[in-house]
Amino acid sequence: MAAERVPTIAITGSASGIGAATRARLERAGAQVIGVDVAKGQEVHADLSSAEGRRYAVAAVLRRSGGALDGLVASAGLGMDGADAAAVVSVNYFGVRDVLVGLRDALAANGSSRALVLSSIAVAIYPDIAPQLVDACLKGEESSARELGTACGSDMAYAASKLAIARWARRAAVTGDWIGAGIRLNVLSPGITDTPMPARALQDDGRAAQLGALPIPIGRMALPDEQAAWAEFLIGEGGGFACGGFYSVDGGTEAALRGEDWPTPCQAQPQNDLYRLATTGDSP
């Protein structure tokens, strides 16, 4: 039996939380991990809140990987704990998007690879997420999005940036640049997970009441390793036929609050050839 090639996986936010738990799992499974974090001690020390930091991170990962990656887990994120709202927008949306786009060629190099974006249960349960902020992100208008984020506050900036990056990923995933290049791009949406982010938030009494009021039918927060199990699966075998998927792993929070909202039937759209073809077989 030939020795298996050691896969090379880049992880942003690898110093703590779900990123660190994912790193530990992938290393136990024999992968070579290139960690990127604003905290020191990982392979690449970079601040993804600025375009310059993102360029540096991409260049450093390309150098260390030799220009070919088997997977990328974009787990770096800020929020829920009093972080600066503009930085939340920059890291959670532009930091993820720019690293993905910057490493796309490396992900395409081996002909089959996986990329994973971390969204959040916040996108399904935070009410009235500001559409202007989501749109500014999706249009790539970082300075405008930062201003809107500051105006909305860091909680809204968190929910909107996590919704925008989920939408960006689902749009990109099905295009020739991504699935056409053999890259399975998917979204993992963790529920409340026992990481430093909620731990800092829980030090605030009002925030603790908010989190305490959230229904989590399973009765506890997730362990980081439970989310990392999903990241490892989606970066590996689970990515075989998954493309553009949005996977909420939340202890039942989403089903409890939004269970009737998805899946919903689509409406027949006579003007849409795809629907007509798919349902009647008629030619356009």
Place this chain on the structure above:
Amino acid sequence: MAAERVPTIAITGSASGIGAATRARLERAGAQVIGVDVAKGQEVHADLSSAEGRRYAVAAVLRRSGGALDGLVASAGLGMDGADAAAVVSVNYFGVRDVLVGLRDALAANGSSRALVLSSIAVAIYPDIAPQLVDACLKGEESSARELGTACGSDMAYAASKLAIARWARRAAVTGDWIGAGIRLNVLSPGITDTPMPARALQDDGRAAQLGALPIPIGRMALPDEQAAWAEFLIGEGGGFACGGFYSVDGGTEAALRGEDWPTPCQAQPQNDLYRLATTGDSP
């Protein structure tokens, strides 16, 4: 190191398709599988289209398992290939529900277990799924649902029964009877998979045109084993924090056709204490 206990997993529809592929995977991993199928050659030979057949299947699984199960994969299903519409409704909704309910106590026996329902990409892409048929299923009115299914035809019966069972599972999953008893109940929604069901459908020219017109960005059908990898994961480690989840594994079909439809922000509902608490921390 103590020897690990051999898990006992029941699988309906274990003789073919995704059920058979899941059986093969779980057995490779060392599980004891109790297979249920209308085709002979599995441990339990039962027809889930009748209440009597369901009762027999439940009793036979309880007898073989000694009344304790670690997992249940409800993959038995009919449709898309000219099956009788009333039977489609009975097997896909009532067959799944009754087997789950009948085996709930066995799933609760060990304090931690997993149950998985197989839905279908049809629920997200089949237009205008008949709400009356979905409602009749959810109300438990089998004879009425069978009549409506016959009136709508087998394609609609397939989509509606797969939507109804997904909704039933998401409702049940977060309740005390299920997650409160340590049972993680989730839904896997496979895209078009290379099993006997579409193979039979593809023998019909019109149906082949329908399936051929469906966008599958990954460019091919799923292998049964790619769906079975998800079933194995959700029945195992992936079920750690997953509860009431709806997981579409479809090669990009859902993102291509419905990517903007989910996730969507919820609306603030002042009358809803859960939302108010979760977002403001105010007491009711």
